[in-house]
Amino acid sequence: MARYAQVQGSVALITLTNPPVNALSAAVRLGITEAVTRALRDPKVKSVVICGENGVFCGGADIREFAKPMTGPPLVPMISAIEEGDKPVVAAIEGVAFGGGLELALGCHYRIAHSKARVGLPEVTLGLLPAAGGTQRLPRLIGLAPALELITTGRHVTAQEALKLGIVDKVTDQSAQDLAIQFAQEVIGQPLLPRKLSTQLTPCPPDVDTILDEAMARVKQRARGAMAPVACVQAVRAAVNLPYQAGMQKEQELMAFLFRSSQARALQYCFFAQRAVGKWSLSSGAHSGNSKPRPVTKAAVIGLGTMGRGITVALVKAGLSVVAVETNKKQLEMGKQMVSAMLKHDAQKMNAVPRLDLLHYTTDLSELKNTDLIIEAVFEDMALKKEVFKKLSSVCKPDAVLCTNTSGLDVDELASVTKRPELVVGMHFFAPAHVMKLLEVVRGSRSSPEVMATAMHLGKRLGKVSVVVGNCSGFVGNRMLRPYLDQANFLLEEGATPELVDGALEEFGFPMGVFKVSDLSGLDVGWRIRKEAGLTGPNVDPKDPLRRRQGRRYSPLPDLVCEQGRLGQKSGRGWYLYDKPGGRVATPDPDIHKLLEDYRVRHGIRPRQIGSQEVLERCLFALINEGFRVLEDGMAMGPEGIDMIYVFGYGWPRHRGGPMFYAAMVGLPRVLERLEYYQQVHPDVPHLQPSSLLRRLVVNGSPPLDKWRDFLQRPHSQL
Numbered sequence: 001m002a003r004y005a006q007v008q009g010s011v012a013l014i015t016l017t018n019p020p021v022n023a024l025s026a027a028v029r030l031g032i033t034e035a036v037t038r039a040l041r042d043p044k045v046k047s048v049v050i051c052g053e054n055g056v057f058c059g060g061a062d063i064r065e066f067a068k069p070m071t072g073p074p075l076v077p078m079i080s081a082i083e084e085g086d087k088p089v090v091a092a093i094e095g096v097a098f099g100g101g102l103e104l105a106l107g108c109h110y111r112i113a114h115s116k117a118r119v120g121l122p123e124v125t126l127g128l129l130p131a132a133g134g135t136q137r138l139p140r141l142i143g144l145a146p147a148l149e150l151i152t153t154g155r156h157v158t159a160q161e162a163l164k165l166g167i168v169d170k171v172t173d174q175s176a177q178d179l180a181i182q183f184a185q186e187v188i189g190q191p192l193l194p195r196k197l198s199t200q201l202t203p204c205p206p207d208v209d210t211i212l213d214e215a216m217a218r219v220k221q222r223a224r225g226a227m228a229p230v231a232c233v234q235a236v237r238a239a240v241n242l243p244y245q246a247g248m249q250k251e252q253e254l255m256a257f258l259f260r261s262s263q264a265r266a267l268q269y270c271f272f273a274q275r276a277v278g279k280w281s282l283s284s285g286a287h288s289g290n291s292k293p294r295p296v297t298k299a300a301v302i303g304l305g306t307m308g309r310g311i312t313v314a315l316v317k318a319g320l321s322v323v324a325v326e327t328n329k330k331q332l333e334m335g336k337q338m339v340s341a342m343l344k345h346d347a348q349k350m351n352a353v354p355r356l357d358l359l360h361y362t363t364d365l366s367e368l369k370n371t372d373l374i375i376e377a378v379f380e381d382m383a384l385k386k387e388v389f390k391k392l393s394s395v396c397k398p399d400a401v402l403c404t405n406t407s408g409l410d411v412d413e414l415a416s417v418t419k420r421p422e423l424v425v426g427m428h429f430f431a432p433a434h435v436m437k438l439l440e441v442v443r444g445s446r447s448s449p450e451v452m453a454t455a456m457h458l459g460k461r462l463g464k465v466s467v468v469v470g471n472c473s474g475f476v477g478n479r480m481l482r483p484y485l486d487q488a489n490f491l492l493e494e495g496a497t498p499e500l501v502d503g504a505l506e507e508f509g510f511p512m513g514v515f516k517v518s519d520l521s522g523l524d525v526g527w528r529i530r531k532e533a534g535l536t537g538p539n540v541d542p543k544d545p546l547r548r549r550q551g552r553r554y555s556p557l558p559d560l561v562c563e564q565g566r567l568g569q570k571s572g573r574g575w576y577l578y579d580k581p582g583g584r585v586a587t588p589d590p591d592i593h594k595l596l597e598d599y600r601v602r603h604g605i606r607p608r609q610i611g612s613q614e615v616l617e618r619c620l621f622a623l624i625n626e627g628f629r630v631l632e633d634g635m636a637m638g639p640e641g642i643d644m645i646y647v648f649g650y651g652w653p654r655h656r657g658g659p660m661f662y663a664a665m666v667g668l669p670r671v672l673e674r675l676e677y678y679q680q681v682h683p684d685v686p687h688l689q690p691s692s693l694l695r696r697l698v699v700n701g702s703p704p705l706d707k708w709r710d711f712l713q714r715p716h717s718q719l
């Protein structure tokens, strides 16, 4: 797993060989240890170069090994042996040097990087810290403040930035390996001590305590309960306050604590789940490996509302040529200005030129004759969307892919009005579409594998985490949201306040509680949907009592709030009060408290004390229960897809792994028991009725999440 060669007479060349990213598995660590020992012992070898095969230096420790008992030589002594040796060792960094890979390079005496290489210590994103000396060597090399920033955020830096920061000594456009071999010969005989980072002091400004305290306050505020960033600051503090060996001791202690934590397991699960969802498969046997995407060079977006603008920006940023269609001239002009402004703003941040030349605006659908793929993003109205699809079906070239950006309407119904239902697919973007990482790719019953591959491939080009989902009302994300929202409203009826519910959810790790999110999105959105569904407004069945609809419990509270003109942030009042219309700072509103009190009196509800635990159990377990139903109905490939949808689209805290992972962590028997309890107390809420899949899993001893698929009724898969 590490190749040894002697080149140019006196240079030992050690090459890491563990594709695809040369992760430091036990075998690689053994290979490096043996090769370094050999090089240091061989009198003919005067200097050493360490590089990686296939243009990648090293992606760090082998994350897959973390779940298994440790074997092979540990990293810390292996890196120390390199640093302590009496021959200069040069790291030749191509591709990436991440995590343990960068730590290995920091143990070398010199670092040479290719100009396209990136380096970083992303351990914090896996719930860990750089525990092979990274928290002790990097501050000694580049100083306290930049090291703190890189270690607590896990940010990757380019070779150019690494050179400026002093992480690497040279950057080359040619082969880093060749330059390193040449360099390794030039430095033979030069004093090595100043290059051994463990022997150096961390360069610190006089206000070192302030810097550390501010960093700690910053990470605590941002971390939303994640422990690793806090541990990273503690470890770097040790690099300032303690001698190297004591600092290393501290690093190991902190790592031991993080290593077995549920947060680290959740974050590492997310790392693999994010990659797993890209490898989609359908019940027909088609999968990402055997279905070829169609080439897409020219795309179109129909509708320049908020979603259409964001999608247009995302497509242009990915380098696609885009025709943006908006039939309303005023809206077209407004959209044009907004899209240009967004592209310019983005380009400015990247120090680049905005690609406005890739855009063409029109009011005329017939200009779509030559587009390869069209994304319809008109108002969420089935009749309107059908009209658009009918037209598209006749004006677009016969093999053009037709996508709908609906957040929950029936993709098959739309496909049925076209002459090419097999070329129709849902692409559910999340607002703002050029920022949010999630894309639900909705498979209609007739969407062809090729079209699924095209939509998934396009998602990847746009930098999205794309998840294949089935065509059911609300798809996966919004479908699961309904029971969550219902429970939040029921809690208000029973005695909670918006701030109590939101407080519990934010404490759990959501960036915003459910009521703040509703205020941000606009309360009229749900109001309109409820009216259309006959849950409120003139279409309500007159036989339905006020707090029951269609045979189940219903809370009219959100309707009452809307009827008062409280539409959320945009009107300056919603579940909270804002300083002005469009204001963002939410304060609890005594008028809402009064509304809730009056409501309870009117309906004879005696308010009770509600604690955070009940808020979390009712809101989250109801959502999770629907997640099990989604799996049971065959609307998602597996729990990983659901989890990535919630992490990337709904603010579920990544360090809790997503709802299905969380359920597994809490314990399925516990989730089942609490749902059964709440169902007894609220028999009129069908969402609290535990799903049969959850019951089946518990009866079968709660198998680990990666075995849940075995308990799904495969023939029912809708994918």
Ligand SMILES: CC(C)(COP(=O)(O)OP(=O)(O)OC[C@H]1O[C@@H](n2cnc3c(N)ncnc32)[C@H](O)[C@@H]1OP(=O)(O)O)[C@@H](O)C(=O)NCCC(=O)NCCSC(=O)C[C@@H](O)CCCCCCCCCCCCC(=O)O
Binding pocket: 020, 021, 023, 059, 060, 061, 062, 063, 064, 075, 096, 098, 099, 100, 101, 103, 122, 123, 126, 128, 129, 130, 131, 132, 134, 255, 256, 257, 259, 260, 272, 275, 276
């Ligand atoms: C490297 C990348 C940038 C490549 O990206 P790209 O898009 O090209 O490709 P993919 O991301 O799709 O990856 C391809 C393929 O490779 C897999 N993979 C990638 N990286 C790793 C890895 N590090 N390990 C294993 N596998 C990896 C990926 O899953 C794909 O596989 P697939 O099957 O889907 O094809 C990009 O991949 C990337 O960013 N990778 C992660 C980089 C990273 O995070 N590195 C840091 C790793 S953690 C680390 O290095 C830790 C070290 O600091 C220290 C370790 C010390 C350990 C000591 C432990 C002591 C514990 C003591 C406690 C004991 C307590 C007790 O007793 O209980």
